[in-house]
Structure formats: structure tokens, C-alpha cells
Amino acid sequence: MSPATEDRLRSRLREQPLPGEGEAAARSWPVVEAALAERAPAARPRRTVLRLALVAALLCAGLVAALTPAGAEVGDWIGDRFADRGAPSAPAFAGLPAGRSVLALNASGAYAIHADGSWRRLGGFTAAGWSPHGWHVVGADGHRLVAVTPAGTQKWSVARPRRVHHPAWSTGDGFVVAYLEADSLRAVAGDGEPGTDRLLRRHAASVTPAWRPRAAGHVLVYATARGGLEALDADSGLTLWRRSGPRSRELEWSRDGRRLAVLSAHAVALLDARGRMLRTVAVPGPARQLALHPSGRRAAVVVGGAGGTRVLDVPLSGAGRPRRLFQGDVAGLAWSRDGRRLLLAWRDADQWLVLGRDGRVRRALHGVSAELGSAGGFPRVAGWCCPG
Amino acid sequence: MTGDRPAALGPVAPGKASLLARAAGGDAAERLRERRLVREVQRGSAQALEELFRREWPRAYRAAYLVVHDAAAAEDIAQEAFLSAVRAIDRFDRRRPFGPWMHRIVVNRAIDVTRARSLRREVDATAADSAEAPPDPAATPLSNDVVAAMRELSPEHRAVVTLRFLFDYTPGEIARALDMPRGTVNSRLRRALDRLGELLEVEE
Numbered sequence: 001m002s003p004a005t006e007d008r009l010r011s012r013l014r015e016q017p018l019p020g021e022g023e024a025a026a027r028s029w030p031v032v033e034a035a036l037a038e039r040a041p042a043a044r045p046r047r048t049v050l051r052l053a054l055v056a057a058l059l060c061a062g063l064v065a066a067l068t069p070a071g072a073e074v075g076d077w078i079g080d081r082f083a084d085r086g087a088p089s090a091p092a093f094a095g096l097p098a099g100r101s102v103l104a105l106n107a108s109g110a111y112a113i114h115a116d117g118s119w120r121r122l123g124g125f126t127a128a129g130w131s132p133h134g135w136h137v138v139g140a141d142g143h144r145l146v147a148v149t150p151a152g153t154q155k156w157s158v159a160r161p162r163r164v165h166h167p168a169w170s171t172g173d174g175f176v177v178a179y180l181e182a183d184s185l186r187a188v189a190g191d192g193e194p195g196t197d198r199l200l201r202r203h204a205a206s207v208t209p210a211w212r213p214r215a216a217g218h219v220l221v222y223a224t225a226r227g228g229l230e231a232l233d234a235d236s237g238l239t240l241w242r243r244s245g246p247r248s249r250e251l252e253w254s255r256d257g258r259r260l261a262v263l264s265a266h267a268v269a270l271l272d273a274r275g276r277m278l279r280t281v282a283v284p285g286p287a288r289q290l291a292l293h294p295s296g297r298r299a300a301v302v303v304g305g306a307g308g309t310r311v312l313d314v315p316l317s318g319a320g321r322p323r324r325l326f327q328g329d330v331a332g333l334a335w336s337r338d339g340r341r342l343l344l345a346w347r348d349a350d351q352w353l354v355l356g357r358d359g360r361v362r363r364a365l366h367g368v369s370a371e372l373g374s375a376g377g378f379p380r381v382a383g384w385c386c387p388g
Numbered sequence: 389m390t391g392d393r394p395a396a397l398g399p400v401a402p403g404k405a406s407l408l409a410r411a412a413g414g415d416a417a418e419r420l421r422e423r424r425l426v427r428e429v430q431r432g433s434a435q436a437l438e439e440l441f442r443r444e445w446p447r448a449y450r451a452a453y454l455v456v457h458d459a460a461a462a463e464d465i466a467q468e469a470f471l472s473a474v475r476a477i478d479r480f481d482r483r484r485p486f487g488p489w490m491h492r493i494v495v496n497r498a499i500d501v502t503r504a505r506s507l508r509r510e511v512d513a514t515a516a517d518s519a520e521a522p523p524d525p526a527a528t529p530l531s532n533d534v535v536a537a538m539r540e541l542s543p544e545h546r547a548v549v550t551l552r553f554l555f556d557y558t559p560g561e562i563a564r565a566l567d568m569p570r571g572t573v574n575s576r577l578r579r580a581l582d583r584l585g586e587l588l589e590v591e592e
Contacts, residue, residue: 002585005584005585005588006553006581008534008588009534009549009553009581009584009588010553012533012534012535013450013454013534013535013538013549013550013553013554014450014553014554016533016534016535018449018450018453018459018462018535019453019459020459020460020462020463021446021449021450021453024449024459024462024463024466024467025441025445025446025449027463028445028463028466028467028470029438029441029445031467031471032437032441032467032470032471032474033434033437033438035470035471035474035475036429036432036434036437036474037434097460098459098460360471362464362467363467
């Protein structure tokens, strides 16, 4: 390599703009700052002589700052810093990991939050879910089931006599949407064609039904009003299996469709695709929410109780006991599609946190309520695109 | 992985001080300022930390990016390096410069990440399709430039080129930073530069 090429290499390596450079710094600084705040400062001995010397040194430094060019530079930096404080801040959601959007719900409705920090209100939904590839969101709005794009454009709606709730778009081809109308389980085609809307079962519990990924046909598991579970073929209406058990609060399939996690008040049960029990792991305190890791081998579970609200990492394969992952009032959580990140909505601090698999906070998004307008209150995480 | 332990916190091998001092990238005044900032961070000053962050982030991110060639991974690597620094700041020896310790963590971690990704690609090509963060459109090849040419090298070769030309480390200093024989550094550097020379001079 010639010296000229070597020089070119050196200068280009140092100066060529890199993708994401500035945004990465903006996202990372709050996390680094939070780490400093969390750290307990080390106790240091106080020495009067040293303090006096420090005061004298500071006075000298102040004089230097006032009289020298270097001091002026420091002054400029301080000026810049204060100027920065008054400038508009980056969007609260700008720290989301790149690539995938998040569905959020608050008292005002549902929002699609994009990784660049932008967001779109989708409608006054009380419950919502992603379509398998994130091209649409289905929401429950009073007596209507509504499908919209992430940009907020309505694609179709179905009106029912009674209140609709707990919608779920089928995985894979996305051809079917299941939902509850009062206590009835119903389904409609993914294009909203009214003629396709049909009753599947009566006496369902208020739990979002779970579509089995990678199934032959459209296989759905729902919680019955009596407390059991039933799997059915949504195309033919045939029952595939049933089982009794404690009342379920949440149902979630692993991405490969081989394991079903069932959250009840005090345990996480893991079933195979035929409804056979693989294992049950008790959790301390009343369980509230579940996020099954895409592998199906662990789950993040929000529990309440005397110890306060916390998130537990619950192993569902091999040995090990639930361990605390996070302490705080969490309103919604979701794993990223590849299972590398866990997103928590931390209500106490008005923050969303992105945790690594080890439970360490990788990113903290501050002031999320104000970002969406304070009228709706704190936004909870309702899904991280996409179910697949 | 290597390089996770802060070099400035443990015993320093002969010659390490020269590495650290050189890569601090500045004169005595800079060193004094950095030392003051570290002291203030140890006392809990967020302002001092912010200045340290402003000074070191661009080079940390750039070093990570030049090795991994992925914006999201570079961000994670640089951020983790800063978090490690903050968590260990109370034990930091202020006589040692801060920057080189960061560079060492960043580059070693970037090599590990790149190796792990290559391995994953080999064993499961479909897993890459389901990655959380698809390649950032802005991170796709920057045509006709040095950064794009670097992508043609192995991560180990990228690391030595980064340390040599981004931070101006000598081969001996690179050897200590990456825990490898100096001869290996020299041969990697030579091969990497030969390859880059081919790529860049063809473009020229």
C-alpha cells in the first residue's frame, strides 16, 4: 500500500460519516446517565487541608477560565450545554431497538410506535394486536372490530351487537382473526369480509385466544368460561383437544408452535401441541402477565404480592427456579422477535426499558406518557412486532 | 472473551503505560482534564460523565462499527463499554487514561460479536432472517470507500487496522491490547493493508 493510500485510509477511517452515529449517542446517553444514578457513590474521607487546597485550586482555575483561550473553550462548552437543555429533546421513543414497531395502549386508545421515535394513533381501541407480518393491527372499539394499517388507515371493520374484545390475528398466513363478543368466541376472515364472520364457541373466558404457529390449518386455543382450555380447528370448527385446569389468565405459543404457556394465578404451565402437560412452575405471588420467550424455554412473568410488583424470569426447561429480573410496577412486556431483548413498560418511573437477556437495562426511554399526550395516561406495551 | 477487565484497574504490564498514555490522544493538559473528569464522575457528577461521554463516544462507536459493520451492534458494544466504565468507576486508577481502556473493551467485544455472528450464519442461515434488527438500509455498503473496503477483511484484520489507523497504536501496543504476539499483529496488519491496497487502488 502506498503512503498516499495509507493516509487516505487513516483520514477516511476517522472522518467518513457512519450510519446511526448521532442517533446512537442520543439513545445511549440516558442509559449511561441512569447507570451513574444507580451506582452508590463510594465513601471518601474528608480532609480539611485537602478541601482548602481544592478551594484555592478552584479559584485559580476560575481565574484561568476567565483569562485564557482554553478557559473560554470550557465556557463555550458550558454555554452549549445549557443551550442544549433548552432545545427540543429527541422523541421519547427514539431509543427503541431498530427495525420493529411496538403496539401500545393507554386510556385514549392504541398507538403504533416506530423505532425512529415516531408514532401514530390507530384508534380508540381497548385491546389490539398485530397481524403476523405487522402490516395491520386489529383493534376492539366498543361494538366494532377494526383493522387498520400501522399508519392509521382503516382497512375494514365488523360491527357486532355486543361489546367485542380480546382480538387475535392468526399467525402464518394471517387469513383469520379471532375475537370475543361478550362471552362468545368468533372469527372473521383477515380481509374483514362480512360473510365470513362466524361463531366458533360460546362460554369463553376473557382471555386473548392463541393461534398456534406453524400448524396445519388454523388452530386456536382459547380459555373456557369454566376454567379449562380447548384447542379447535377454526376452519372446520372441530375440537382437537380439551383439558381442565386452573383458570387461565394468558395463553402464548412458542414461535415454533410446539409449546403452549398457560399463565394461571400462581403458576406457569407448559403444554405440548396436543395439550399434554410438560411441566408446571409455581410463581410467588399473584401472576398478572406473561411474555413467553420465542424459544419457549423461559418466560418473563409479572407478579404482584407483598414483595411489590416484579418481573420474574421463569425457566421452562431444564433445572432452575424463577429469579427476579426486575422490581417495579410493570404494565405490559414483550420479547423482541429474536428473543434478544425484553421490553418493559415501567409505570412507576414513566419509562419503557429495554432489557438484555441477562436482565440488564440496555436502554431507558423517559417520559413516555407525555410523548403520547398526558390525557391517555401511561402507555402499556401490547405487542412487539411481529408475531410471525 | 478477552479485554473485559479494565486494564487500568488491574496490574499493568510493562509498556502498558505507554500504550495508555499514547492513546489518550492528547497532551498533558488533556490528560489532566480527563483525570479531573474521572474524579468528578467518581463523585457522582453527571456533567462530568456527559463530557467524558461526548469525548469518547464517537471514537468508541466508530471503532465498534469498523469491526462489526452493523450500526445496532456497534451501538450496543459502545454502550456496554460505557456501562462497564460507569460501574467500575470507583475502582478506576486516575493515573491511567480512560480512553484506551474503552478502546480495548470495544475492539475486543466487537471481535467477539462478529465471530459469534459468523458462527450463527454457518449453523443456521434461517435464524439470521428472523433477526430483531434487519440490516439498517443506511448501513449497507458505502460504495467506493474505505469503510466498505474494510468489510472485505476478517474481524481480526479489521481490529488491527482500526487500532493502527483510528487510534495510532503501534504494533506493540496493539499486541498488548488484543493479547496476541507482536508478530501476529504485524502479519495481520500487512495482510490487511495488502488487501485494502488492492481494493482501494483498484478504485482509484
